Amino acid sequence: MDRRFLSQTEVIAASRRFVCVRLLTYEDRHEADFLKQLFVGRSGELENTTFVVLSPDGRQQLLRAGRAPPGNQGAVALAETLNRLAAQYPPRKADGDPLLPRIASVRLALDVAACDNRPLAVVHAADAVALQQLEERLRPLAWSDDLLGRLVYASTTDARHLQAIEGVAPSSGLLVIQPDRYGVKGKVLSQTTAKAPVLDWRRTLQEGIAAYQPTDKTFPQHIRDGQRAGIFWDTVLPVTDPLEKRAREKR
Numbered sequence: 001m002d003r004r005f006l007s008q009t010e011v012i013a014a015s016r017r018f019v020c021v022r023l024l025t026y027e028d029r030h031e032a033d034f035l036k037q038l039f040v041g042r043s044g045e046l047e048n049t050t051f052v053v054l055s056p057d058g059r060q061q062l063l064r065a066g067r068a069p070p071g072n073q074g075a076v077a078l079a080e081t082l083n084r085l086a087a088q089y090p091p092r093k094a095d096g097d098p099l100l101p102r103i104a105s106v107r108l109a110l111d112v113a114a115c116d117n118r119p120l121a122v123v124h125a126a127d128a129v130a131l132q133q134l135e136e137r138l139r140p141l142a143w144s145d146d147l148l149g150r151l152v153y154a155s156t157t158d159a160r161h162l163q164a165i166e167g168v169a170p171s172s173g174l175l176v177i178q179p180d181r182y183g184v185k186g187k188v189l190s191q192t193t194a195k196a197p198v199l200d201w202r203r204t205l206q207e208g209i210a211a212y213q214p215t216d217k218t219f220p221q222h223i224r225d226g227q228r229a230g231i232f233w234d235t236v237l238p239v240t241d242p243l244e245k246r247a248r249e250k251r
Contacts, residue, residue, distance in 0.1 A: 008075035017086035019098075023050060026235035027108055039065035045240035053082070056089055097143040100135045102153040106161040109154035111233065114183030119212040121151045121205060122175045124162065125194060131157050134173055134194055141202055150209050151176070167191075174201055176208025181215050181222075182231045 024031050025048060032046055038061070041047040052065035062085050063070055069078050103109035106122055113120035123138055125131040135155055141147055162168050165177055166187040173194025177186040190208040192200050239245045 010075050010079035014079040014082035026237040026239055043242050048241040048244050097140050100139045102155055106154045106156050109152055110179045110186055111183035113152040114179040117214040118152050119208050120177040121153050123155045
């Protein structure tokens with residue numbers, strides 16, 4: 001679906017007119033409960049993928065929920081549909097940039113970055129107040145034209161969350177990381193301190209992007225190699241998608 005729809009230029013341009021949410025599915029109880037109100041498959045349970053377009057208040061389905069975009073629309077037709085829906089809700093002027101598009105945890109962000117073939121940027125601090133300040137510093141950089149969509153983001157106040165990452169300096173407040181092939185470990189590509197100037201932060205992100213080496217993989221081979229290596233992802237919630245559940249039990 002992604003290659004046919006979501007990664008196409010027309011759809012990416014149309015998506016800029018929406019608040020886009022990357023679903024966690026089996027990693028967050030509140031999200032899972034909300035998704036079940038929108039769509040369940042024939043099993044009556046939450047399935048692995050859901051696509052839906054909601055009104056700004058989240059109460060009305062503008063496109064009916066399903067596992068994929070409705071019908072057999074191509075990328076151009078889907079983009080036209082999205083643009084038509086967006087025109088019905090003119091945006092209000094926002095104060096500043098959107099929130100930092102961070103993944104819920106470093107553990108999950110490593111996996112997402114590996115799946116998306118993107119470097120991972122992580123900010124970490126000793127407490128929640130300091131972390132929020134670092135996220136606010138990173139936010140305009142993440143949404144700048146030259147960095148938009150180039151990295152996956154996460155943040156943490158717990159140094160234990162960085163134990164799977166090789167090369168973390170004790171003084172570092174911003175890290176750019178190369179996830180391993182399976183998204184369970186990583187190594188630092190570039191880093192800088194929390195107190196470094198914003199220009200240094202931008203340079204750190206750019207250096208990390210330049211140093212990043214994407215992984216060449218195909219889905220079937222990736223699955224086979226992961227099985228041989230004993231890689232298995234334990235979800236926070238039980239998997240209820242029938243097809244995925246059977247595949248996981250088999251492995």
